[in-house]
Every structure is written in structure tokens, then in C-alpha cells.
Amino acid sequence: PPTVTEPEIESLGRLRHKNLVNLQGWCKQRSDLLLVYDYIPNGSLDFFLYGGGGQRCLSWEQRFRVLKGIAAGLLYLHEEWEQVVIHRDVKSSNVLIDDEMNGRLGDFGLARLYSHGTAASHTTNVVGTVGYIAPESAQTGKASTRSDVFAFGVLLLETASGRGRLATATATLYWWTG
Structure with a gap:
């Protein structure tokens, strides 16, 4: 998969938000x-959801706090920063939990930056993680802020239900939630 370029790394280094x-x-x-990134002591959300052996289970209040923080981080990336940042890999293993139990979105290795008001990117291949990729992105290869929001919706369902994401590209959210 493509990786960020040096100019993009310089730009991403200027991102400053409490939920990133x-x-x-x-x-x-x-x-x-x-x-070199911030040190985030509590690990990833997927560990809390699936790997904690019941010892580190998140309360509903904590889950809501994590999701609310990730939503705020995505709003910053999509609308509030100097450029539009499309993350392209929003998923539970890329959400880290800080020492105050806030969710922080990490891993910008697939991210792309655009000027406000420009069209979505067109990539030569689909990037991201199966189960979080929006159907239209899988079909067209185009990523947008909407595809990040779709992935956030999957993350929300995953966090609320405690069920892992869809494991195959042919499964649908309807089947998963049914």
C-alpha cells in the first residue's frame, strides 16, 4: 500500500489535537x-474490547467518551485543520487510549491531505482494512471524508456491541448486525 510522502509527514507533524x-x-x-509519536500508555481500543480477558473492560461511559473523542478528532481532520486529512484506516486497533481514558486516533500511514473544497482522491488500489472500507470506496477506489465516517460507524457498532468487524469483503453490515 502507498505510504505518506515526506511533505505529507511535515504537514501531519503540524496536526495538534487532544484526540489524535x-x-x-x-x-x-x-x-x-x-x-516518533506521543506515548499513549493504555494501548489500543481493540485490546480493551477483545484482548483484556475481562480485566480491562470498558464501561458504557468510557466507550462513549472514547467514541466522542474520535468523532472530535475526525471533525478536526476533515473540517477544522488547514487542510482536509482523509485518514483511510479508522479502526479499533488505530484508536489508542490515553491515561485519562480518552480515545486518540493514530496511524496516519495511509492518510492523504487535500485542500478544502477539492474532490476526493482517486487511488490506484483500495487501501484500509476489510470490514471498515465503505462499499463505494471498495468499488471506485476513491477515498473521502465520507469513507472515514463510514469506518467510524463500523467502529461505533464494534465498540457498542463488542463484536469484531466483518472479516470478509463480501459480508455486509446488514448481515453483521442482523
Whole structure:
């Protein structure tokens, strides 16, 4: 899959929001790219949902707080920052839980930046994680803020139900929730 370019890394390094995992620095030597992000102590949301062995179960209030934070982070990326950032990989393993139990969206490796008012991107192949990819993105290869919102909807259902995302590209949300 495509990765972010150096100018995009410079831009992403300027993102500052309490519900994002902020990039603190980076360096490139030969073909190695090293990114330094905020330290987030509690791990990922998917660990709390599936890997905690019942010992680290999130309350409904905590789940709501995490989702509300991710929604605020996406609003910032899509509408409030100097450019539009399409994350393209919103999923539970990319939501990290900080020391105050806030959700913070991380992993901008597939993200793309656009000027406000420009059309959605057209990629040569579909990127993201099966089960979170919007059907229209899978068909057209176009990513947009709407495809991020679709992935957030899947994340919301996953967090509320405790059920994992769809595992195959042919399954539908209707089947999953039925």
C-alpha cells in the first residue's frame, strides 16, 4: 500500500489535537523512515474490547467518551485543520487510549491531505482494512471524508456491541448486525 510522502509527514507533524496521536518528530536514513509519536500508555481500543480477558473492560461511559473523542478528532481532520486529512484506516486497533481514558486516533500511514473544497482522491488500489472500507470506496477506489465516517460507524457498532468487524469483503453490515 502507498505510504505518506515526506511533505505529507511535515504537514501531519503540524496536526495538534487532544484526540489524535501527535507526531513529535521523524527522520529518514536511506530507505528507513522513523516516526516518533506521543506515548499513549493504555494501548489500543481493540485490546480493551477483545484482548483484556475481562480485566480491562470498558464501561458504557468510557466507550462513549472514547467514541466522542474520535468523532472530535475526525471533525478536526476533515473540517477544522488547514487542510482536509482523509485518514483511510479508522479502526479499533488505530484508536489508542490515553491515561485519562480518552480515545486518540493514530496511524496516519495511509492518510492523504487535500485542500478544502477539492474532490476526493482517486487511488490506484483500495487501501484500509476489510470490514471498515465503505462499499463505494471498495468499488471506485476513491477515498473521502465520507469513507472515514463510514469506518467510524463500523467502529461505533464494534465498540457498542463488542463484536469484531466483518472479516470478509463480501459480508455486509446488514448481515453483521442482523
